[in-house]
Amino acid sequence: MSICYVTSPVGRLALEADRDALTGLRWTSAGDAAHDEGSTALLKEAARQLERYFARTLTRFDLPLAARGTDFQKSVWKMMSEIPYGETATYGGMAMALGSGPRAIGMACGRNPIPIIVPCHRVLGSGGKEGGFSGGQGLPTKRKLLALEGVVLL
Numbered sequence: 001m002s003i004c005y006v007t008s009p010v011g012r013l014a015l016e017a018d019r020d021a022l023t024g025l026r027w028t029s030a031g032d033a034a035h036d037e038g039s040t041a042l043l044k045e046a047a048r049q050l051e052r053y054f055a056r057t058l059t060r061f062d063l064p065l066a067a068r069g070t071d072f073q074k075s076v077w078k079m080m081s082e083i084p085y086g087e088t089a090t091y092g093g094m095a096m097a098l099g100s101g102p103r104a105i106g107m108a109c110g111r112n113p114i115p116i117i118v119p120c121h122r123v124l125g126s127g128g129k130e131g132g133f134s135g136g137q138g139l140p141t142k143r144k145l146l147a148l149e150g151v152v153l154l
Helices: 041-054 071-081 091-098 102-110 139-148
Strands: 002-008 011-018 021-028
Touching: 002 041, 011 041, 021 041, 071 091, 071 102, 091 102
Parallel strands: none
Antiparallel strands: 002 011, 011 021
């Protein structure tokens, strides 16, 4: 596995790749390894795309992904990846489309190993309620990501 660290407006991020696909994005602290460990061309491109995203010049990531999870989780993550920049979906709406329940969608969102790039922050509760967010500082991080994309929460 290769790792690349990125400083972002929502905290320090670690991008992880296995061979030719991105497998993870996680928040990390300054106490973690201070240098990249085997940064690859893919990780450098992922870091570049993240920088463009935070600069508001990239609205759709184009990276090979290999998230590890169940078939159901992968179907939720695929659906999340199709939510356009600056738009949102609801746990209930996604559940209806997948023949599941909102809690199962929420659990899959919480287990998303590649947040931001697979935009779980774009999934809201009914009536535009924030729901939850497992990355960074939780809901404040979700709010920052949505605000970056121009989403106004009710």
